[in-house]
Amino acid sequence: xxxxxxxxxxxxxxxxxxxxxxxxxxxxxxxxxxxxxxxxxxxxxxxxxxxxxxxxxxxxxxxxxxxxxxxxxxxxxxxxxxxxxxxxxxxxxxxxxxxxxxxxxxxxxxxx
Amino acid sequence: xxxxxxxxxxxxxxxxxxxxxxxxxxxxxxxxxxxxxxxxxxxxxxxxxxxxxxxxxxxxxxxxxxxxxxxxxxxxxxxxxxxxxxxxxxxxxxxxxxxxxxxxxxxxxxxxx
Numbered sequence: 001x002x003x004x005x006x007x008x009x010x011x012x013x014x015x016x017x018x019x020x021x022x023x024x025x026x027x028x029x030x031x032x033x034x035x036x037x038x039x040x041x042x043x044x045x046x047x048x049x050x051x052x053x054x055x056x057x058x059x060x061x062x063x064x065x066x067x068x069x070x071x072x073x074x075x076x077x078x079x080x081x082x083x084x085x086x087x088x089x090x091x092x093x094x095x096x097x098x099x100x101x102x103x104x105x106x107x108x109x110x111x112x
Numbered sequence: 113x114x115x116x117x118x119x120x121x122x123x124x125x126x127x128x129x130x131x132x133x134x135x136x137x138x139x140x141x142x143x144x145x146x147x148x149x150x151x152x153x154x155x156x157x158x159x160x161x162x163x164x165x166x167x168x169x170x171x172x173x174x175x176x177x178x179x180x181x182x183x184x185x186x187x188x189x190x191x192x193x194x195x196x197x198x199x200x201x202x203x204x205x206x207x208x209x210x211x212x213x214x215x216x217x218x219x220x221x222x223x224x225x
Binding site: 004031033035040041042043044045048058059090092100101102103104105106 | 118146148153154155156157158161201203212213214215216217218
């Protein structure tokens, strides 16, 4: 089954404790991206990757890092999480940059 | 500066009637538009798209209309069904999609029985 998986689905952590949210897709897609969804703000792109070892900043990259060492995986790293990063995070992938994006189920992160 | 705007946070429609969701954009470089549907506790799912070379695209009960001169697109759902109750996001991409997708804030569609 074609899918995008994210782990964990729910995470509560404390300020400053490094965390990683994993994202994996099994569709051999080149393009992957991370979004955050906040009430009243819709979906905002954090980072995207056009292929292995190629990443670039989206609209709200501050406080986040990503890596793309393999085509299928695109982890989101928060080196020092802060409360304003409490949000719902979605990973997505697509065959190309303009193509229909397939979204993961989301990770709800709370930083206290 | 919001480049993709969905000015109605919510919309209530009776089952069986037509639902019309609207979206406006400001960037004339956008040339590909998509609609996504999102249920609670799930990721958004692709619904329908339209290229700027077209003014209409239809898929079953869903039709998207694009008015380039007005920088406006709309999603029509006919007839509306209870399972259509969800948040609908409009998204846009520009030439080659170098920046990926820019999303609107979403419209919560509620289908009343």
